[in-house]
Amino acid sequence: MDFNSLAADFENSLISMNKNKARSIFKTxxxxxxxxxxxxxxVVPALRxxxxxxxxGExxxxxxxxxGKICEEIIGDFSHEAGMRPAAKPKIGIATLEDHHCLGKRIVSSVVRSAGYHLTDFGHGISALELSKAASEDKTEILLVSVLMLHSALKISELKKFLAASxxxxxxxxxxxxxxxxxxxWKNVGADASGRGAFDAVRLIKEQSERTDA
Structure with a gap:
């Protein structure tokens, strides 16, 4: 089986947003x-x-x-058929802090789930205090925080303090x-890491998970 050829065809099907073609390639x-x-x-390299x-800009x-959505569905179906479950560890949460836009969070969620992780969505427009309580109660180990505006980004320092206090x-x-x-x-507001795009999330989760386990 020529995996290189399949990988190229799969990537092209994603770029053309052809879900049926992507599914048929995977099923071969x-x-x-x-x-x-x-x-x-x-799959993961293609998404990256x-x-x-x-x-x-390409x-x-x-x-x-x-x-991301196509891969999430394909891998979700495969996992279900094979009796697999998303990785329970680390416990990961995601939220849009203060802001009410959701697209960035949705994209990151799709990519992370495509990589086989379970993800708890704490919603959008949530305050630093509310998010800290939700994450603490859920025993979240890694929290992905999406923001659109600078004033929301600065609220991460409050979130960090609330989490530490709990x-x-x-x-x-x-x-x-x-x-x-x-x-x-990200350093100035007390975050542990930051990514430029959704596809950095999987790499950063692995890195932060290793530090959590250490």
Missing amino acids: IEKFEDRIFFIENS KIGECWES TSLAQVYMS GAKTRIIAGGAPFIFDDSL
Whole structure:
């Protein structure tokens, strides 16, 4: 089986937002272990590449969003058929802090779930205090925080203080426009990491998970 050819065709199907073609390509892979290999070495890299192309202006936000949704559905169906469950660890949460836009959070959620993680969505327009309570009660280990405006990004420092006061050791990964414009902002507000796009989330989750376990 020519995995390189399949990977290229799969990536093109995502870029063209052709869900049926993407599904048919994945279904040509019959063995369980080959499907796992394809997910790890073709699906996730394809999503990352599409995200990088969006950052350079070569793909649209709609393509990024739909490619994530398509992969989320395909892998979700595969996991269900194989009796697999999303990774229970680390416990991951996501929310849009203060702001009411949801697109960024939806894209990140799709990508993270496509990588096999379970994700608790704490919603949007939520305050720092409300989010800290929800994350503490859920025993969230890694919290993905999306923001659109600078004033919302600055609220992460309050979120960090509320979490610390509750005794939670939740690690915060920040994302959104303010952190792209100022690549040192995440440090200034007390976040543990920040990504430029949705596809950084999976890598950062792995990194922060290793630090949590250490």
